[in-house]
Amino acid sequence: xxDTTRRVATPExxxxxxxxxxxxxxxxxxxxxxxxxxxxxxxxxxxxxxxGRAGWGVLLLTLFFVEWLLPAWLEAAWRGQTPGKRAMGLxxxxxxxxxxxxxxALTRNLLRAADFLPLFYGLGLVAMLTNRDFxxxxxxxxxxxxxxxEERRAAAKKIPExxxxxxxxxxxxxxxxxxxxxxxxxxTLTKERVEELAELPTPLVANLDGARAAARLIGMxxxxxxxx
Numbered sequence: 001x002x003d004t005t006r007r008v009a010t011p012e013x014x015x016x017x018x019x020x021x022x023x024x025x026x027x028x029x030x031x032x033x034x035x036x037x038x039x040x041x042x043x044x045x046x047x048x049x050x051x052g053r054a055g056w057g058v059l060l061l062t063l064f065f066v067e068w069l070l071p072a073w074l075e076a077a078w079r080g081q082t083p084g085k086r087a088m089g090l091x092x093x094x095x096x097x098x099x100x101x102x103x104x105a106l107t108r109n110l111l112r113a114a115d116f117l118p119l120f121y122g123l124g125l126v127a128m129l130t131n132r133d134f135x136x137x138x139x140x141x142x143x144x145x146x147x148x149x150e151e152r153r154a155a156a157k158k159i160p161e162x163x164x165x166x167x168x169x170x171x172x173x174x175x176x177x178x179x180x181x182x183x184x185x186x187x188t189l190t191k192e193r194v195e196e197l198a199e200l201p202t203p204l205v206a207n208l209d210g211a212r213a214a215a216r217l218i219g220m221x222x223x224x225x226x227x228x
Contacts, residue, residue, distance in 0.1 A: 005019050029085045075092050075108075079091060080093055104144055159222060179220055192210075
């Protein structure tokens with residue numbers, strides 16, 4: 001695979017490993033989205049035939065919405081995904097790993113016009129192949145990356161679910177990592193060993209005993225993982 005990985009730190013200080021998507025899966029996702037857009041426009045055009053000449057105006061508005069606004073709206077509303085990206089297991093994120101919002105989604109989609117030049121996304125492909133993060137022009141302008149979504153889900157599932165607990169003190173990145181690793185490994189360790197390890201970080205658990213200390217740390221791991 002030509003796709004690479006990239007490590008980023010979120011504003012909360014959490015380090016994420018992003019698995020970047022290259023031109024081939026992104027092209028497949030685009031083809032799926034294109035087919036769906038064509039089908040939608042065709043269905044709308046059949047209904048607009050009954051409107052006579054006024055139907056042409058409605059059709060042009062539909063074309064503009066489906067081609068430029070709909071993909072941006074879907075990415076903003078569906079956590080960085082369109083139907084094509086969802087089918088290919090892809091998603092769009094901001095450069096810092098945070099979820100995509102409407103302004104960035106609109107920017108990257110409007111600039112598809114520039115990426116398309118001179119023909120069939122030629123300029124966009126050149127930009128992707130010369131950028132280590134496989135960014136087309138729209139991604140460069142919006143500050144976004146396209147990644148595989150499965151890796152993030154798999155990492156989150158390793159942590160036992162529990163009510164999120166806000167750490168009483170600010171944690172360094174290495175400390176957050178250690179807390180997440182303890183929560184991930186808790187299922188493979190004995191109950192006694194987990195409770196013994198949980199009593200060690202006294203600034204986080206104070207005077208709690210083993211079972212309550214372990215539950216508190218797992219709650220903090222859920223908070224760090226974004227389960228709030």
